[in-house]
Amino acid sequence: xxxxxxxxxxxxxxxxxxxxxxxxxxxxxxxxxxxxxxxxxxxxxxxxxxxxxxxxxxxxxxxxxxxxxxxxxxxxxxxxxxxxxxxxxxxxxxxxxxxxxxxxxxxxxxxxxxxxxxxxxxxxxxxxxxxxxxxxxxxxxxxxxxxxxxxxxxxxxxxxxxxxxxxxxxxxxxxxxxxxxxxxxxxxxxxxxxxxxxxxxxxxxxxxxxxxxxxxxxxxxxxxxxxxxxxxxxxxxxxxxxxxxxxxxxxxxxxxxxxxxxxxxxxxxxxxxxxxxxxxxxxxxxxxxxxxxxxxxxxxxxxxxxxxxxxxxxxxxxxxxxxxxxxxxxxxxxxxxxxxxxxxxxxxxxxxxxxxxxxxxxxxxxxxxxxxxxxxxxxxxxxxxxxxxxxxxxxxxxxxxxx
Amino acid sequence: xxxxxxxxxxxxxxxxxxxxxxxxxxxxxxxxxxxxxxxxxxxxxxxxxxxxxxxxxxxxxxxxxxxxxxxxxxxxxxxxxxxxxxxxxxxxxxxxxxxxxxxxxxxxxxxxxxxxxxxxxxxxxxxxxxxxxxxxxxxxxxxxxxxxxxxxxxxxxxxxxxxxxxxxxxxxxxxxxxxxxxxxxxxxxxxxxxxxxxxxxxxxxxxxxxxxxxxxxxxxxxxxxxxxxxxxxxxxxxxxxxxxxxxxxxxxxxxxxxxxxxxxxxxxxxxxxxxxxxxxxxxxxxxxxxxxxxxxxxxxxxxxxxxxxxxxxxxxxxxxxxxxxxxxxxxxxxxxxxxxxxxxxxxxxxxxxxxxxxxxxxxxxxxxxxxxxxxxxxxxxxxxxxxxxxxxxxxxxxxxxxxxxxxxxxxxxx
Numbered sequence: 008x009x010x011x012x013x014x015x016x017x018x019x020x021x022x023x024x025x026x027x028x029x030x031x032x033x034x035x036x037x038x039x040x041x042x043x044x045x046x047x048x049x050x051x052x053x054x055x056x057x058x059x060x061x062x063x064x065x066x067x068x069x070x071x072x073x074x075x076x077x078x079x080x081x082x083x084x085x086x087x088x089x090x091x092x093x094x095x096x097x098x099x100x101x102x103x104x105x106x107x108x109x110x111x112x113x114x115x116x117x118x119x120x121x122x123x124x125x126x127x128x129x130x131x132x133x134x135x136x137x138x139x140x141x142x143x144x145x146x147x148x149x150x151x152x153x154x155x156x157x158x159x160x161x162x163x164x165x166x167x168x169x170x171x172x173x174x175x176x177x178x179x180x181x182x183x184x185x186x187x188x189x190x191x192x193x194x195x196x197x198x199x200x201x202x203x204x205x206x207x208x209x210x211x212x213x214x215x216x217x218x219x220x221x222x223x224x225x226x227x228x229x230x231x232x233x234x235x236x237x238x239x240x241x242x243x244x245x246x247x248x249x250x251x252x253x254x255x256x257x258x259x260x261x262x263x264x265x266x267x268x269x270x271x272x273x274x275x276x277x278x279x280x281x282x283x284x285x286x287x288x289x290x291x292x293x294x295x296x297x298x299x300x301x302x303x304x305x306x307x308x309x310x311x312x313x314x315x316x317x318x319x320x321x322x323x324x325x326x327x328x329x330x331x332x333x334x335x336x337x338x339x340x341x342x343x344x345x346x347x348x349x350x351x352x353x354x355x356x357x358x359x360x361x362x363x364x365x366x367x368x369x370x371x372x373x374x375x376x377x378x379x380x381x382x383x384x385x386x387x388x389x390x391x392x393x394x395x396x397x398x399x400x401x402x403x404x405x406x407x408x409x410x
Numbered sequence: 411x412x413x414x415x416x417x418x419x420x421x422x423x424x425x426x427x428x429x430x431x432x433x434x435x436x437x438x439x440x441x442x443x444x445x446x447x448x449x450x451x452x453x454x455x456x457x458x459x460x461x462x463x464x465x466x467x468x469x470x471x472x473x474x475x476x477x478x479x480x481x482x483x484x485x486x487x488x489x490x491x492x493x494x495x496x497x498x499x500x501x502x503x504x505x506x507x508x509x510x511x512x513x514x515x516x517x518x519x520x521x522x523x524x525x526x527x528x529x530x531x532x533x534x535x536x537x538x539x540x541x542x543x544x545x546x547x548x549x550x551x552x553x554x555x556x557x558x559x560x561x562x563x564x565x566x567x568x569x570x571x572x573x574x575x576x577x578x579x580x581x582x583x584x585x586x587x588x589x590x591x592x593x594x595x596x597x598x599x600x601x602x603x604x605x606x607x608x609x610x611x612x613x614x615x616x617x618x619x620x621x622x623x624x625x626x627x628x629x630x631x632x633x634x635x636x637x638x639x640x641x642x643x644x645x646x647x648x649x650x651x652x653x654x655x656x657x658x659x660x661x662x663x664x665x666x667x668x669x670x671x672x673x674x675x676x677x678x679x680x681x682x683x684x685x686x687x688x689x690x691x692x693x694x695x696x697x698x699x700x701x702x703x704x705x706x707x708x709x710x711x712x713x714x715x716x717x718x719x720x721x722x723x724x725x726x727x728x729x730x731x732x733x734x735x736x737x738x739x740x741x742x743x744x745x746x747x748x749x750x751x752x753x754x755x756x757x758x759x760x761x762x763x764x765x766x767x768x769x770x771x772x773x774x775x776x777x778x779x780x781x782x783x784x785x786x787x788x789x790x791x792x793x794x795x796x797x798x799x800x801x802x803x804x805x806x807x808x809x810x811x812x813x814x815x816x817x818x819x820x821x822x823x824x
Contacts, residue, residue: 010606010610012602012603012605012606012609013602013605013606016605033598033602037602058630058631058634058635058637059634060634060635061634061635062635070628070630070631070633070634071628071630074628074630121783139754140754140758140781141781142757142758142781143753143754143755143757143758144734144753144754144757145734145753145754146754148733148734148737148739149737149739150739150741151739153652153662154662154739154740154741155741157653157660157661157662157741157742157743157744158741158742158743158744158748159744159749160744160745160746160748160749161582162653162660162662162743163660163743163744163745163746164582164583164584165572165573165580165582165583166572166573166580167573167577167580170573170574171653171655171660172653172660172743173572173573173580174571174572174573174652174653175572175573175582176568176571176572178582181591181626182591182594185591185594185595185597185598186594186779186780188598189439189443189594189597189598189601190780190782192598192601192602192604192605193419193420193443193601194419194782195605196419196420196601196604196605196608197419197784197785199608200422201784203784205419205782205783205784205785206782206783207780207782208780208781208782208783209779209780209781210758210780210781212754212755213755213758213760213778213779213780213781214779214780216749216755216760216776216779217590217776217779218587218590219584219746219749220479220480220775220776221463221475221476221478221479221480221584221585222463222584222585222746223479223746223749223750223775223776224463224475224478224479224773224775225463225475225746226745226746226747226750227750227773227774227775228463228465228466228475228773229463229465229466229467231463232745232746232747233583233584233745233746234583235583236583236584237577237580237583238558238578238580238581239583240557240558241462243556246556246558247558247578248558248562248578248579248580248581249578250578255640255641257562257578257579258562259558259559259561259562259581260559261556261557261558261559263556320550320553320554323554324554325553325554325555325556325558325559326559327553327555327559327560327562327563328562328566329562329566329569329570329579330562330563330566330567331566331567331570331629331632331638332567332628332629332630332631332632332633332638333629333632333638334566335564335566335567335625335629336628336629336632336633340548340549340550341544341548341549341550341551341621342621342622342625344547344548344549345545345547345548345619345622347622347625348628356634359633359634360628360633361628362622362625362626362628364595364598364599365592365595365618365619365622365623365625366595366596366598366599366602366616366617366618367545367599367616367617367618367619368599368602368603368606368614368615368616369526369614369615369616369617370606370612370614371602371603371606371614
């Protein structure tokens with residue numbers, strides 16, 4: 008059996024919703040023991056939000072919850088009860104890493120500040136991934152991922168210049184977990200070397216702004232404020248997403264070099280318009296881009312998205328269809344070959360698929376195990392990990408500490 | 411202060427960075443964390459130096475702000491690994507290194523006899539990180555993926571939720587976000603491999619596919635219930651606004667339902683009232699019981715008109731300040747200028763002044779993407795000039811004679 012690279016690492020995980028769980032999923036997928044500390048009284052948002060299997064709500068039936076929490080153990084602790092806090096502290100004493108993604112200051116209010124945690128475990132690594140971080144005038148402001156995307160400059164540069172900014176959903180939710188995981192792994196390395204724990208105050212906002220760094224420098228140096236450009240690119244044409252045969256079918260095509268342009272022309276049968284001076288150089292194509300896009304669209308409309316992609320890629324021109332979930336999950340032969348989605352068996356909803364990590368390690372691949380049912384591991388964790396007796400556990404259940 | 415003088419989390423480690431635009435973010439992040447990252451450029455300089463914007467709009471490989479942003483903290487040498495002499499030098503460097511990161515076409519390093527098997531023989535602990543459009547294996551492994559293509563290939567279902575249904579789906583404008591994702595994910599893989607090396611003593615090959623890095627959304631509805639949504643299809647019977655014009659741009663805010671409505675809508679309407687901007691309808695509306703399924707489009711339109719009138723009397727910054735005071739979830743759609751002027755980022759020590767002596771200037775960089783109690787990420791040095799550290803590395807560290815350096819330069823190796 009392949010070895011698990013992070014085997015032996017112990018995580019007390021207070022994360023919920025998306026960013027936090029997606030962060031700690033990296034650790035559980037690579038073999039760490041991640042105990043998700045949740046509560047049936049204050050369920051993880053993705054245990055109560057659709058989509059659910061068969062559209063039937065239930066805390067174990069949510070699609071998102073079951074993909075973002077693979078391989079974790081679940082315990083249910085009432086953190087509004089003083090004994091719940093004590094119980095959570097016992098898990099912290101067991102852990103190498105404590106994680107949360109509450110609004111800034113929340114952990115401290117519950118008695119879980121880094122200073123407190125250090126008293127329990129001097130070399131603890133703590134990650135707090137708040138929207139705005141733990142300090143500063145906006146530190147405790149709550150918000151959604153699309154709002155964070157907006158304040159991080161990414162919405163302003165999305166969409167078409169003649170329209171309002173383009174909505175791109177909760178985009179920063181895909182950036183922050185990667186930086187969080189990096190900081191946890193780097194802190195493990197640092198602790199290994201120095202013996203010191205670390206507090207990681209990773210503001211999702213700061214991590215997200217890293218993805219517009221060159222545009223920030225453009226403002227700092229040249230006072231230019233970047234705007235949205237639709238699908239246009241400064242030095243490529245054709246460059247866009249073109250309509251194909253069928254309903255709502257699209258294919259991206261991007262041409263940067265003369266060589267690619269010639270290959271493209273050959274693929275579409277070298278029609279006379281391609282030889283006109285108005286399209287002969289990159290400069291000419293940029294100047295006449297609207298007309299060019301119209302011609303390209305006329306051709307793509309005659310073909311399926313899959314044909315456009317295959318013909319172009321065979322001629323070494325970058326192209327890909329804009330797939331639906333069905334295309335990506337069931338039809339993409341490449342993702343299938345690389346086993347990107349793993350089929351899991353779930354006791355309550357049957358079969359479902361979850362993605363593996365996008366980084367594939369040759370000697371220690373990840374292992375994707377299904378997400379836990381709510382409170383599924385109460386007995387295992389409290390008995391086998393914390394060494395509690397059946398009587399003690401029953402007592403805490405009766406006192407509504409384990410809920 | 412240099413990396414050597416101040417400890418970063420990855421200070422003991424050396425990274426050889428062979429990547430182009432697709433992988434620059436990986437070495438950048440590792441450098442921010444203190445690693446000794448050596449950017450290996452082809453003689454004459456890396457093609458990604460030609461990517462704008464440029465300092466004072468002067469197109470020059472030494473003035474690319476894109477290059478500055480993605481290569482700060484790296485040292486730079488020139489080396490042509492396609493030449494036999496270049497390969498020998500590279501192998502010597504591999505013996506001193508912990509990571510090699512590359513973004514060549516799959517199989518390219520193998521053909522140069524510098525693939526993982528070869529590197530592992532030189533240095534069993536080496537961690538090779540490969541960043542490619544579709545990964546090292548599979549039927550699409552040789553396909554090209556400029557940014558917009560990588561978006562389509564990985565994020566199709568997600569892009570289909572963007573913007574308006576009467577226009578084509580779009581990517582995020584400007585530089586390749588998909589390459590940033592891949593570079594960041596590559597660091598995750600590299601550090602998991604490093605942790606395992608601490609335990610086992612062996613390195614490994616990390617295969618990062620840009621397509622997979624973009625497939626962050628599972629098609630849950632499809633997988634569970636075989637449902638496909640049309641573009642522009644919403645889950646509620648009325649059209650509600652998320653983006654609102656204000657005096658100097660746009661803000662994001664929404665009228666929520668349920669318990670959140672009470673905490674969010676009432677304080678906003680009170681604020682409008684304080685400034686004499688709420689009509690009787692807004693003052694008397696039962697916000698607590700607002701429900702998308704039990705209202706009409708006319709009611710929503712009226713609410714929205716009134717709200718726009720109010721927002722238009724304030725700037726983004728004023729609305730943000732007022733929202734913070736009232737704990738309302740209202741955020742500006744920030745421009746790069748707004749970000750530079752953000753009081754929050756300023757308070758978080760996010761910015762750093764970086765000297766560029768050859769431009770006779772200092773540039774303010776977005777630097778500290780995480781705040782930590784120990785060894786925070788920082789910018790220690792600006793991006794390297796072409797071949798800036800050839801002497802330092804070849805002569806001082808590797809002990810090449812001046813004659814050898816001259817020969818290698820003339821032979822086009824460095």
